[in-house]
Amino acid sequence: MPSVPTALPSRDYAGQSAEQRRADRRERLMQAGLELFGTEGYPATSIEKLCARASVSTRNFYQEFPGREDLLLALHSRITGQAFEAASSALAELDDRSLAERIRGTVRAYISTTSSDPRWARIAYVEVVGVSPAVEQHRMGWRSKASELVTAVAARAVERGEARPRDFSLTAVAFIGAVNELVHEWSLGGRKVPIEDVCAELTRVGVALLTVD
Amino acid sequence: MPSVPTALPSRDYAGQSAEQRRADRRERLMQAGLELFGTEGYPATSIEKLCARASVSTRNFYQEFPGREDLLLALHSRITGQAFEAASSALAELDDRSLAERIRGTVRAYISTTSSDPRWARIAYVEVVGVSPAVEQHRMGWRSKASELVTAVAARAVERGEARPRDFSLTAVAFIGAVNELVHEWSLGGRKVPIEDVCAELTRVGVALLTVD
């Protein structure tokens, strides 16, 4: 009875372990997705183009991702996750400041992350919309998290007497829409005004939404 | 020398003129597009499916539209045009009312049009995003028109002393984003609250944006 090799064998090649080279290829595919999804658009980007740009064989593509859609999802998670993290930590550090300063700092962190690269902005605001039910669900999940963040800011403002208590759920969605549309317009439209103007405008919007009425 | 028939020949078939039957087929294709784009989504809808649903042959499809994208564009123009018209005429009729009433009436007209049918909302807010450069340009054109409408409201408010004069271009984009995101969330999410709540929220947003600062 021959011994059955249950564990997958793995050797080093070119001085790198199998995991290292897998991670390498995955990262190159992510970069290719960033470039192609972010400039040519998701529908115009085939798996072959992605692999050519990343210098990865199509065979290896399927070793890393079940399909093209999953690469888009991974990119979107990375972008949105970083933006969310930046916004959250900015907010945490500004807890003792005024409402306007808290909003300005949080918005600035979010904006400078998502629009630090025009391709990020395009993927986050355009290419990820209306792709498939799975992607839509993913997007809704992130929007819901953002909505919770805004609601938390509102609750804190009520605690500190900067806003009157009421249901902020609709307001939060409206504010998210305002942020996204304005950043999208600004980023994809050539960034004709300084980023501080956009921050100032969104701060005005946020403060107005929380304090009026 | 034979006479050259410069005018296109056209006979009646089934008691209808060529134009009538063309218009008929075109309208049936528009309805099929509304149904399929609005429920299955644009990427999942092939020309064959459209033709089957509309009882139109693929040959006649190309007689009416250069391609699938142009049907989407025609639908989007119809939806957005109607919404825009409803909003504009509502605004015109409310010129002597207070700022809040003008905003509420205009927003209500816009919302009740775009979300009178969930498929309209989905096409207007989701399926039309990120399809191709041509569609994106089309979308930007409509957004720019909407922005002008909001700016006009702001200018009128300044005239009447309801708002302080400043540059409202960024504010207009932010407001449009707020409207779209909230209506989208509300319409696609099951409409769990009455439409008047959405109108009230967006009125609050509009008034706040124009009067604060």
Added chain:
DNA sequence: CAAAAGTGGTAATCGACCTTGTCGGTTTCG
């Protein structure tokens, strides 16, 4: 009533893309 003119549906062609199997080259181990 027969032939011509025009119309609309069917089906074939064409190409693109996704997916997987195979092969040659390379590296490590005995």
Added chain:
DNA sequence: CGAAACCGACAAGGTCGATTACCACTTTTG
């Protein structure tokens, strides 16, 4: 140094959708 294992590139199979060519049918006209 030889053999075996392993990796990655190439390419073929298969599916699906877009586009167009052809033909059968309908209506009119002489």
